[in-house]
Every structure is written in structure tokens, then in C-alpha cells.
Amino acid sequence: MKAVFLCTLLFSTLFAQQAHSAPNPVKGEALFKQCTSCHAIGEGAAHTVGPTLNHVFGRIAGKADGYTIYSDAMRAKGEDEELLWDEKSLYIFLAGPARYIPGTTMGFAGLRKEQELKDLLAYLINFSPAYEPESSTVVSADAIAATTLPVLKADDEEEAPTFDEDYLANAEAITSGGELWAKQCRHCHGNSAYPGKAPKLKPARYKPEFVFNRVTDGFRKMPAWKSVFTLDERKAIVAYVLSRQFSP
Numbered sequence: 001m002k003a004v005f006l007c008t009l010l011f012s013t014l015f016a017q018q019a020h021s022a023p024n025p026v027k028g029e030a031l032f033k034q035c036t037s038c039h040a041i042g043e044g045a046a047h048t049v050g051p052t053l054n055h056v057f058g059r060i061a062g063k064a065d066g067y068t069i070y071s072d073a074m075r076a077k078g079e080d081e082e083l084l085w086d087e088k089s090l091y092i093f094l095a096g097p098a099r100y101i102p103g104t105t106m107g108f109a110g111l112r113k114e115q116e117l118k119d120l121l122a123y124l125i126n127f128s129p130a131y132e133p134e135s136s137t138v139v140s141a142d143a144i145a146a147t148t149l150p151v152l153k154a155d156d157e158e159e160a161p162t163f164d165e166d167y168l169a170n171a172e173a174i175t176s177g178g179e180l181w182a183k184q185c186r187h188c189h190g191n192s193a194y195p196g197k198a199p200k201l202k203p204a205r206y207k208p209e210f211v212f213n214r215v216t217d218g219f220r221k222m223p224a225w226k227s228v229f230t231l232d233e234r235k236a237i238v239a240y241v242l243s244r245q246f247s248p
Helices: 002-019 025-032 072-079 087-095 114-127 141-145 171-189 208-217 231-241
Strands: none
Touching (some): 025 114
16 A cells, blocks of 8 residues: 555656656747737847847846836836846746736736746747846846847748638638737737727728738837738738728
């Protein structure tokens, strides 16, 4: 009986150890696609809706150089509490931004799985080369200037799609596009395109190619979504935006 108990205990322990594998930056890169509608990263990245996440490890909250539209809540976290972004604080924040910093304008609801959080952080830390892992120390501007950021892979060229009436009226495409809109686009455009952080949309004036190009390549502060959604997903968003179900 004792032997059976010990075997069961050993199996449970081994299973628990394997339940969460080591952080995987490759999987983290895939998860980061959810972030690219607001954040850029890598050599040459610039602030968009949100600040660039280059050198975020070792940075005081609300202090990205050149980014000026932080929420009051985020500024207070940095100025009053001197919150430092490190492995622990980023983990907690990305698990629930609004819970950790009430009043933040970050619309992302957060990642629910521990493994996903670890994978995403394992990817992001590559873009903070001046930060010493687990050090929880502020990184100076001089240290940042002495480092080189990773260069992201260039996207493959794709052929521009064509849109006919049958596709634009396809119920499956419209439903899929609506789900994608609800998941990602309404963070800035609002639930029905207005009100939100971005301008009100006027789909009655748009041609399918115009909407597709905006979604794919971005415009002004709106980032390119090519790395966020596949070709078919972007086509579905076009079908939804131009459908009767979409009412700004």
C-alpha cells in the first residue's frame, strides 16, 4: 500500500513539473501578434497607439522616452510609486492590466495562462538587451545606447486579394470578421466603431480595397495589422466592416 502511495506521489510530482514547460520565446513571438495593433518592437520601431516595448525591462512605468500620452494612472505608478518593469511586475500587469493599474488606457484584457505569460516575457526580454535578467534594476540611457536591438524578419510579399459581391455577402466571413473585430479592433475603434480612441469609421464611403489596405498597412498612428491577422482574417474583417451588421 505504501509503495502504491509513493508511486502515485512520484507520478503526480513528475506531471506537475511537466505541466508548465520552460519559457518558449518562439511561442512568445506568436503571442506578441496580439500586441502589435498598439505596440511596436525591434530595431527602428516607433511609438504608435502605445509606446514601443524596446527596453521595457528596467524601465520605470510611464517613462518611455518620447511617448507622451500615458494615462494619469500609469504616470502615477511611475512618478509616485516608482514602479519598475521587471519579470514580476510585467507578469502581473500582462495577466490583468486593468486590475494591476486601475485607470490604464490599455485595452488588452490580459493573458490567462501562466505558460503564455512566461513565453511572452521570454520573447520581450530579447528587446531589452541592456537589462540583466532577474536584476530588477533601472537601466540607464547610456547602457541602452551601447546595445543593439534584434532585427525582425521581413514579412513575405503577398498578392492583393480581390473582393466580389458573393464574398462580401458571405455570412461565414462576416461572422468571422465580427469576432476578430470584437477581439482586437474595438480596443481603439469601440464596439461599433464609435466611440473609441480612433476616429469614427464611415464604411458606406469605403471600397473593399481601401479597408483591406488600411488593415494591412496601417495609417498614421494606426499600426499595420499584417503581422496580427492572416490574409483570410483580414479579408473577413473587410467583409464585416462593409456588412449591415457593422453599424458605427
